[in-house]
Amino acid sequence: xxxxxxxxxxxxxxxxxxxxxxxxxxxxxxxxxxxxxxxxxxxxxxxxxxxxxxxxxxxxxxxxxxxxxxxxxxxxxxxxxxxxxxxxxxxxxxxxxxxxxxxxxxxxxxxxxxxxxxxxxxxxxxxxxxxxxxxxxxxxxxxxxxxxxxxxxxxxxxxxxxxxxxxxxxxxxxxxxxxxxxxxxxxxxxxxxxxxx
Numbered sequence: 001x002x003x004x005x006x007x008x009x010x011x012x013x014x015x016x017x018x019x020x021x022x023x024x025x026x027x028x029x030x031x032x033x034x035x036x037x038x039x040x041x042x043x044x045x046x047x048x049x050x051x052x053x054x055x056x057x058x059x060x061x062x063x064x065x066x067x068x069x070x071x072x073x074x075x076x077x078x079x080x081x082x083x084x085x086x087x088x089x090x091x092x093x094x095x096x097x098x099x100x101x102x103x104x105x106x107x108x109x110x111x112x113x114x115x116x117x118x119x120x121x122x123x124x125x126x127x128x129x130x131x132x133x134x135x136x137x138x139x140x141x142x143x144x145x146x147x148x149x150x151x152x153x154x155x156x157x158x159x160x161x162x163x164x165x166x167x168x169x170x171x172x173x174x175x176x177x178x179x180x181x182x183x184x185x186x187x188x189x190x191x192x193x194x195x196x197x
Contacts, residue, residue: 004193011165012088012164013165014028016161016163017161019159019160020162022145022163023146023147023167025164026145026164027139027140027142027144027145027162029141029162031138032154033154035134037130038127038128038130038131040092041092041125041127042071042092043086043123043124044099045099045124047102047105048083048102049084049093049096049098050078050082050115052097056115056116058115058117059117060114062110062113062114062115063081063082063083063112063113064081064111064112065113066084066103067082067085069084071089071092073091074093076094077094078095079095080093083113093142098120098124100115100116104116104119104175110139136153139152144192153166171193171195173192176189179191179192180192181196
């Protein structure tokens, strides 16, 4: 091993590859988050969003439901005293900061959502940058890229990554005892399988 490492020089050439070709490659340059992940404050669950200052404290409370926010669509601002129907991944509308899971609430005969007491302000909300703040080095130069690393680059909106050029390796099989597959094999010879492996 010492002889090999003393004679092999590291590869310095860099090439840019599409994300679909990046799995298993060695990253050549750090990748800093060009945007926060998540990129906006959003709901972590399907449920009902309300302002934290209006949370039921000691007993359940009914709120009229006004508006509906789905993932991929921005919602209008919420009015005080109202709840907004919201779904997982949807951006939080202005004026609300807490989400009750739909499994924990009920709808009364008037169509209002009844919210239980005891939920903490900010519950079930994922703030922008909670996973990765903007500017944070998310992928480090020198690391072997795994599928989850390629997915992270895609989450940043990247389409290509700079990687170290692959090494070139040649394998030679020698010896009178070897015959290449497809050639005539003498009685005392073996077909060369190692080169193909």
